[in-house]
Amino acid sequence: MNMSDLPELIQRQRRIYVENVCKRCAGTGTTIYGNTSTYWHSIGGAAMRRDVCEVCWGSGDESAPWPSHREFYEMKRAAGGGE
Ligand SMILES: [Zn+2]
Numbered sequence: 001m002n003m004s005d006l007p008e009l010i011q012r013q014r015r016i017y018v019e020n021v022c023k024r025c026a027g028t029g030t031t032i033y034g035n036t037s038t039y040w041h042s043i044g045g046a047a048m049r050r051d052v053c054e055v056c057w058g059s060g061d062e063s064a065p066w067p068s069h070r071e072f073y074e075m076k077r078a079a080g081g082g083e
Pocket of ligand 1: 022023024025026027028029030053054055056057058060061
């Protein structure tokens with residue numbers, strides 16, 4: 001298998017239509033962030049880090065995003081669940 005075919009293979013396996021493929025992560029569900037705070041966009045360590053994509057939240061499909069991790073953690077904190 002040619003590695004350049006990988007994104008297309010992933011999209012096909014996940015049944016993501018070409019027109020809905022998430023542009024941020026190319027349908028893979030993860031992306032690279034510029035610092036270790038990832039999708040929080042706050043102060044983080046000076047290292048690139050891969051984490052869940054903040055556009056599709058892992059689904060790879062812009063038309064059908066999975067639940068937001070940010071909203072989940074905010075709900076959890078509001079409910080008194082700590083970090
Ligand atoms: Zn994405």
